[in-house]
Amino acid sequence: MKFLKSLDSIFILAITLLFVYDFFPDIPFADAIPKGVLIILILVCLVFSLLSKKHRNPDNKTTLKWQIFLTLYIMMLMVIFPLLGGKSSSGISFDSEFLWIIILIALFDIYSQWKKVKRSEA
Known part of the structure; x- marks a missing residue:
């Protein structure tokens, strides 16, 4: 269950960073984590969340x-x-x-x- 909470936190962080990159494209740390990596991270979180839904039964x-x-x-x-x-x-x-x-x-x-x-x- 702790793993799933971590996935939720990573998902929120990735969404937030995508919004930061969208609203502030010239921010100095924008190249630190590429947008493509964030999108893949969001997709991985969604897939893990869907696959584990059977086990956690919210x-x-x-x-x-x-x-x-x-x-x-x-x-x-x-x-x-x-x-x-x-x-x-x-x-x-x-x-x-x-x-x-x-x-x-x-x-x-x-x-x-x-x-x-x-x-x-x-």
């Missing part, structure tokens, strides 16, 4: 908490980085219609998961 409440946390975390990064003077080089911003579609899908998924949690508690 309950609906844990899944709901993770979905809410990840959605809010990414949105927080999207608010904080522009305030720090960054500008997304890939066009990730709240002005993008595509982003709002993704947010609506995430909110629908969170709502569906919340309904599952409420049903299982009843």
Whole structure:
């Protein structure tokens, strides 16, 4: 179980670094860890997470908490980085219609998961 928590932490760190690289492309340590390595790291974390799902069997409440946390975390990064003077080089911003579609899908998924949690508690 500790291994899976480490995977979650690595996943969050990789996502954060990708956002840092996107919003601040001229940052001095941008060449330290290439973007391709971060993307592969994220994919490896996702694959390990999916493969180990059978063994850890997360309950609906844990899944709901993770979905809410990840959605809010990414949105927080999207608010904080522009305030720090960054500008997304890939066009990730709240002005993008595509982003709002993704947010609506995430909110629908969170709502569906919340309904599952409420049903299982009843």
